[in-house]
Amino acid sequence: MSSRIPIAEAFDQLLVGTVPVRITAYDGSAAGAEDAAFAIHVRNERGLSYLMTAPGDLGLGRAYVSGDLEVSGVHPGDPYPALREIKSGLKFRRPGAAEALALVRGLGLEHLKPPVPPAQEHLPRWRRAVEGLRHSQQRDAEVIHHHYDVSNRFYELVLGPSMTYTCAVFPSEDATLEEAQANKYDLIARKLDLQQGQRLLDVGCGWGGMVRHAAREYGVRALGVTLSREQATWAQQRIKEEGLDHLAEVRHLDYRNVEERDFDAVSSIGLTEHIGVKNYPAYFGFLRDRLKPHGRLLNHCITRPHNKKEDTGAFIDRYVFPDGELTGSGRIITEAQDVGLEVQHEENFRVHYAKTLAGWCHNLVENWDECVAEVGEATARVWGLYMAGSRLSFERNEIQLHHVLATRTDADGVSGYPLRHTFGI
Known part of the structure; x- marks a missing residue:
């Protein structure tokens, strides 16, 4: 059985250059400067599953909306300052197949089971098609x-x-x-x-x-x-x-x-x-x-x-x-x-x-x-x-x-x- 990889360390491995924000997780791991103006905290396993099963803005959005991902240093009604910092300085690289598999195993294959999305989420486009043609009345x-x-x-x-x-x-x-x-x-x-x-x-x-x-x-x-x-x-x-x-x-x-x-x-x-x-x-x-x-x-x-x-x-x-x-x-x-x-x-x-x-x-x-x-x-x-x-x-x-x-x-x-x-x- 492969050993676990600390969650923040996994993120750090995928980032290019200096991390502009502090990254912490429920397993106690951390990455990035301790004095960073903003911090991203993965609160629980569901949040990690959201991130792993829908990489990109959808997974991040699901985790954030559900409260499983917290951003400190900003008000939830206006996270603009943190988003500006993240968009300007947070750059991810694409890992090779072997590295990606190792990371997934290290974080836990159980997290590849997609959690139920937040209630605010609308159906995907392919499911909407069942309800009518796109842009039908x-x-x-x-x-x-x-x-x-x-x-x-x-x-x-x-x-x-x-x-x-x-x-x-x-x-x-x-x-x-x-x-x-x-x-x-x-x-x-x-x-x-x-x-x-x-x-x-x-x-x-x-x-x-x-x-x-x-x-x-x-x-x-x-x-x-x-x-x-x-x-x-x-x-x-x-x-x-x-x-x-x-x-x-x-x-x-x-x-x-x-x-x-x-x-x-x-x-x-x-x-x-x-x-x-x-x-x-x-x-x-x-x-x-x-x-x-x-x-x-x-x-x-x-x-x-x-x-x-x-x-x-x-x-x-x-x-x-x-x-x-x-x-x-x-x-x-x-x-x-x-x-x-x-x-x-x-x-x-x-x-x-x-x-x-x-x-x-x-x-x-x-x-x-x-x-x-x-x-x-x-x-x-x-x-x-x-x-x-x-x-x-x-x-x-x-x-x-x-x-x-x-x-x-x-x-x-x-x-x-x-x-x-x-x-x-």
Whole structure:
């Protein structure tokens, strides 16, 4: 029988260079500098099994969400400082087959039996396929429910009064999150050149922030649709409270089932990530057909810094955005053009999303006890981990956020667009 290998020593053998964090485990082993700012502690055998049966971000996520992996030196609502240190300095090498087998035997073959995943984990992609084709209306409704119908109160605590779960646009470095969210909605309204009496369709409208802003500030008749029943209920109540129900409406409805046409403007703020790249032609074609000639479309979505189709990572796919797909702004523009839309302007807001996520993590930390009471500590840990990790990805230019503004130009080539942009900064 092979002798046991100390857990921290096994990790140390797989690391390249100086270990930037302290690594400890339930067997009493340790590696890395004792005075490191952050420490990773494997608390129990289940945590080790998670790490061994799903190497990479999924295993780490499972162990962290379940509380079997602890990170000291940071708050669980915002582990960003530790993630930044780990991402910058923690480098693993790939062992050869013989070495890998020796390590597994030394850590214990019994740890190769996968533990039951945390309850917050969604089904893998192959299991979801049993429930419906990817991006079918049935399957989209299920994955949206998984993420957005957590708890409206939880979202209020994390997102703040704006109840806006999309990238803010900061008018200055010291602007508050609420100021930046209001600025984002107004920038979109100006890009769409909204005028009193016009009609706006907002697809994937969330809690109705854009719908209410357009109705309140511009006198626009606005219709929003969302696949989340919880969002629609909250939005309709807020619309009534603000006295906007003569202008604004939010429906619990798949955008593909909107029958109305001849809108002056369409906004899509954070929906394209859920569409699926292969469905872009149908998506942009549908939105084009909802516009009247000279109407404008503003598409706001997370993108890659390249134009290849690429699925999200395993942790994000299982815990945050099931079936999410991202590609580059070039692909977005190409698909919009290929259905006959004329692209007038594009803009990258990735640094704004990093600041937005920092604001949401701050809110989660400030309201941690109430958030945990509302959804449980495991779910709150999912949010802290994913938002802090996403912030780091935006900062490192691994993902971006783009606005693409387009018009439905008529058959004579008239777009209704001015000689120069009029929406300012």
